[in-house]
Amino acid sequence: MKIFFDxxxxxLGLDDTLRPGTVDTFQKILDDGHEIYIWSGxxxxxxxxxxxxxxxxxxxxxxxxxxxxxxxxxxxxxxxxPEFVIDDYxxxxxxxxxxxxxxxxxxxxxxxxxxxxxxxxxxxxxxxDSEDRQYRAKGTKIPLx
Ligand SMILES: [Mg+2]
Numbered sequence: 001m002k003i004f005f006d007x008x009x010x011x012l013g014l015d016d017t018l019r020p021g022t023v024d025t026f027q028k029i030l031d032d033g034h035e036i037y038i039w040s041g042x043x044x045x046x047x048x049x050x051x052x053x054x055x056x057x058x059x060x061x062x063x064x065x066x067x068x069x070x071x072x073x074x075x076x077x078x079x080x081x082p083e084f085v086i087d088d089y090x091x092x093x094x095x096x097x098x099x100x101x102x103x104x105x106x107x108x109x110x111x112x113x114x115x116x117x118x119x120x121x122x123x124x125x126x127x128x129d130s131e132d133r134q135y136r137a138k139g140t141k142i143p144l145x
Pocket of ligand 1: 006007008009010087088089
């Protein structure tokens, strides 16, 4: 699958640290044969890729549409259809399908969300679904939390 990760509060905290488990999880996702893309509503975040040495994992870095998600892909020069999206912003997850994650802020917090994300990806890959309540099927209504 083409798996798209958001940056701020999804893999990157306010303190500029990577969410715990990000590198290990990216490696597992690649080992399973998927492709990882990074996008952000703030633009192409190459500085984050460089600072955290993520080049080896990513197939593309893009600006993320913050509305009219599907319609704006060509305008933002995103050449592939996102098949699975991980984001702390629920609307875009509901649009493409994927995992909504609680925002990550600081490295001092205990955080196992990357393990959970990986489990949901594996569920979805195996069955086309997941029973985890953070999973969103493509086209689901906006979740209320
Ligand atoms: Mg975010």
